[in-house]
Amino acid sequence: MTKLKRYRFFSILLFALLIIAFINQSVAIETVQITVKSILDMLFLLPPIFILVGLLDQWxxxxxxxxxxxxxxxxxxxxxxxxxxxxxxxxxxxxxxxxxxxxxxxxxxxxxxxxxxxxxxxxxxxxxxxxxxxxxxxxxxxxxxxxxxxxxxxxxxxxxxxxxxxxxxxxxxxx
Amino acid sequence: MISGIILYTIATIYVSVSFIKDRHKTKVAFLSSWKMFRNALPDLLAIMLFIGLALSLLTPPLISSIIGESSGLLGIIYSTIIGSIVLVPSFIVFPLGHTLIQNGAALPQVAVLMSTMMSVGLVTLSMEQKSFGRSFAYSRNLSAIIMSLLFALIIGVLMT
Incomplete structure (x- = not known):
């Protein structure tokens, strides 16, 4: 339950996106495109940074x-x-x-x-x-x-x- | 892309050295990295989606019309408010700033917008509070707003 609670903000935004999708599809599609691209950018850049921080902590x-x-x-x-x-x-x-x-x-x-x-x-x-x-x-x-x-x-x-x-x-x- | 390759190269070198020297420590390091990543993930996903929504709703021509050459002090205030909502990575901010100027936005207003985007985050304030406590988080954001306004002033005096 606490795990789900941490995704509360994300769920609210997802709901907002759903509403926008009904009103204006092109805006929703663009949102998804920008979001997916920045998430991929993050997933690419974050692992080495976190691993270096983990190593820093140990050594x-x-x-x-x-x-x-x-x-x-x-x-x-x-x-x-x-x-x-x-x-x-x-x-x-x-x-x-x-x-x-x-x-x-x-x-x-x-x-x-x-x-x-x-x-x-x-x-x-x-x-x-x-x-x-x-x-x-x-x-x-x-x-x-x-x-x-x-x-x-x-x-x-x-x-x-x-x-x-x-x-x-x-x-x-x-x- | 290049920065990613450099980061991965550095990380690989350090991981190899660490692994050769002490397997157990390396394992603990990986475990704590994974926990850090998992702790940050919900906030990260929400922020990314928020930026996506904001960028597609507030299109560059729309922002530029709000903070155009004649927008003056009101334009500065609008820029500060828009920029302070969420922390945006610099690789998104600079291209956006460029597009805004091409669409007719004024330089000082763009300066304050970009600077607050990178340093002030109301949405991320709860996350920041968890790290440093409320007082420090508020003061840091406030100092970043002051920095951005002074920066815009300097740009306004020296470059327009």
């Missing part, structure tokens, strides 16, 4: 992650966070479980906020796409302003949130 010791992303990691923290956030493809909600894992391993709040911000700003795999569709100047402003803004936000959030308090649940456990 990276807390002490070493604290060195790379902890309170005192300094410039390494910025580079390491930037690398982690920009190489992986996918929407921001994929970054949530990864951020939780990093927090669990001792990453500081500053770099977690910076990680989520950088993830939603720069994506190396689609950088070429942004450059070609919106131009060099636009892309440059977007990336530079975004990164500076989210780093400063990280500094601010660090004052208000405690690393341990943010850890509400363990993502590798069954919900």
């Amino acid at each position: 990276i010791k807390k002490e070493s992650l604290i060195r790379y992303m902890g309170e005192k990691s300094g410039i390494y923290g910025i580079f390491f966070t930037l690398l982690l956030a920009t190489v992986a493809a996918g929407p921001l909600y994929i970054a949530f479980p990864i951020a939780v894992l990093l927090l669990k391993k001792g990453a500081s709040v500053r770099y977690i906020v910076f990680f989520l911000g950088a993830w939603s700003t720069v994506k190396l795999p689609v950088l070429v796409y942004e450059l070609s569709s919106l131009g060099f100047k636009f892309t440059l402003i977007h990336i530079c302003f975004g990164l500076v803004f989210y780093y400063l936000t990280g500094l601010l959030f660090e004052k208000f949130y405690d690393q341990q308090k943010l850890l509400k649940y363990d993502i590798t456990k069954e919900v």
Whole structure:
């Protein structure tokens, strides 16, 4: 029953789609096409990301992650966070479980906020796409302003949130 | 496509190294990856269907007419609202932004739309709350809205 409950939102949307199909078939067909394509894209990109996160969980010791992303990691923290956030493809909600894992391993709040911000700003795999569709100047402003803004936000959030308090649940456990 | 190949190559290399070093740890890692995937799946399917519905109902010409060159502040507000509903992956956002501009949408409005699409998600807020708690999730989304508005302002000053 709890399993079914988790598909509640999906079922409501499916019902909405059914109603739309009666009113306007072409819109419904287009919805199905876009949805199937993005689900396939996701199913293709997600397994390696989740597997890498699983391996990270098993192999990276807390002490070493604290060195790379902890309170005192300094410039390494910025580079390491930037690398982690920009190489992986996918929407921001994929970054949530990864951020939780990093927090669990001792990453500081500053770099977690910076990680989520950088993830939603720069994506190396689609950088070429942004450059070609919106131009060099636009892309440059977007990336530079975004990164500076989210780093400063990280500094601010660090004052208000405690690393341990943010850890509400363990993502590798069954919900 | 290329990013997928790179990801799979990296994952394969690490899995092989991990498997050679410690079979048990690798097995545990796979098991936890599978659980993570299963936990995310219901939300993922719903979000994908939501994006599909939104993109086919709100066609580029329609959005462009709402946030055109003369839409001004109201256009910025509309863009912020539309963009804040759901988190959309960047490989969908950039082509969409391109299409919108070609259909006559103004650059600052498109900037705020794209930026909020990638960083602000009301639909995914419950999922975010489960990860970091309510206060952090709300603050992060709020900071992302501020970022998007400032970004649009800079684009408006420097590029139009």
